[in-house]
Amino acid sequence: MSLNQLVYISQATRKMSKEELLDLLAQAKANNARIDVTGSLFYNGGWFMQVLEGPEATLAKLVARIENDPRHQDFRLLYNEPAKFRTFVRWSMNMTNLEDRQTDKYDELVDVIEAAKTDRKIGTLSPAVTLLRLFSH
DSSP, X not given: OOEEEEEEEEEESSOXXXXXXXXXXXXXXXXXXXXXXXXXXXXXXXXXXXXEEEEHHHHHHHHHHHHTOTTEEEEEEEEEEEOSSOSSTTOSOEEEEGGGOXXXXXXXXXXXXXXXXXXXXXXXXXXXXXXXXXXXX
16 A cells, blocks of 8 residues: 655635534544545635545545535645655644634745645745645654
8 A cells, every 4th residue: 555645725616614614624534534544624715725645546536526526626736746654644634724823833834825826836845845844843
């Protein structure tokens, strides 16, 4: 079984309430626990950025479902690479709602999402690699 990490960005088709985001998190936790997927979801200003980690074939099926989810538009896969270990090993899914502005990495995470929206690098790194590095230390 090969382990992959992937990162995508997408725009919500409409702004989501805190309650809707919590429902989405609960669904993702349950689904991901069943299929051996870990990761984290970031939400800011109607944009999602998500890291998913798991078996390559499982992630391919999951991404196909996510791409067709009517809550998303402008889906862009930013990163999909083999990984030696999971960065988000503790969570079947975690969520950071940046609209709450209460995360310790708030400024960096907002910059990552803004860079991904406009295909801009952060220094010499892609937004996806920058995101993974924020959590791998």
